[in-house]
Amino acid sequence: MSTKPSDKDVLVVVDVQNDFCGGGALEVRGGEEIVPAVNALIGKFDHVVFTQDWHPPGHGSFASTHNAQMFSAINVSYGIQTLWPNHCVQGTPGSDFHPDLKTTTGELIIRKGFRKEVDSYSAFFENDQLTQTGLKGYLNERGLERVHVCGLAIDFCVAFSAIDAVRCGFESFVVEDACRAIDVDGSLEHAKAMMLKTGVKMAASADYA
Numbered sequence: 001m002s003t004k005p006s007d008k009d010v011l012v013v014v015d016v017q018n019d020f021c022g023g024g025a026l027e028v029r030g031g032e033e034i035v036p037a038v039n040a041l042i043g044k045f046d047h048v049v050f051t052q053d054w055h056p057p058g059h060g061s062f063a064s065t066h067n068a069q070m071f072s073a074i075n076v077s078y079g080i081q082t083l084w085p086n087h088c089v090q091g092t093p094g095s096d097f098h099p100d101l102k103t104t105t106g107e108l109i110i111r112k113g114f115r116k117e118v119d120s121y122s123a124f125f126e127n128d129q130l131t132q133t134g135l136k137g138y139l140n141e142r143g144l145e146r147v148h149v150c151g152l153a154i155d156f157c158v159a160f161s162a163i164d165a166v167r168c169g170f171e172s173f174v175v176e177d178a179c180r181a182i183d184v185d186g187s188l189e190h191a192k193a194m195m196l197k198t199g200v201k202m203a204a205s206a207d208y209a
């Protein structure tokens with residue numbers, strides 16, 4: 001498969017932030033290892049968008065907010081919500097991009113999860129599956145047609161973004177070697193099955209030569 005980027009392609013770099021990297025509050029194993037691969041991809045795309053998980057203190061996705069166990073799940077108005085350690089609190093060092101990430105050429109940063117009651121895994125929709133982030137409109141207005149997703153973590157924010165890209169009418173790819181997984185309770189296997197079922201295509205950095 002050759003997916004050499006054209007002016008219709010956009011790279012969406014999901015949540016490459018300190019809290020998801022080594023030593024972070026919600027560490028994704030090996031998260032920081034993807035930074036060189038992500039930077040190499042950034043260099044190949046004319047259009048790059050970043051997402052940044054961006055929660056207010058006491059966010060509804062934090063276990064501490066509910067006095068509950070981390071990684072447990074609760075029922076909320078929009079379905080089942082996994083409860084996470086406090087992470088990516090707005091303006092804290094943990095919410096910053098990894099210091100080696102080459103963000104300079106990014107044309108848009110989508111911040112997500114800033115509404116206290118609703119989490120947002122996807123770059124396109126909040127977890128209520130209804131509230132749009134504006135990314136679909138942005139890509140449509142710019143004439144971008146193919147979405148290539150990389151970042152953290154493949155079984156949550158990357159998968160939700162890639163699936164929603166299909167839902168929004170874009171061709172959607174996940175660059176697997178430029179991602180890492182949280183893999184809690186079979187989430188990686190489930191996410192991969194959902195992506196394939198939806199029509200997300202799996203790609204590798206080498207495809208973008």
Ligand SMILES: [Zn+2]
Binds near residue numbers: 055
């Ligand atoms: Zn979050």
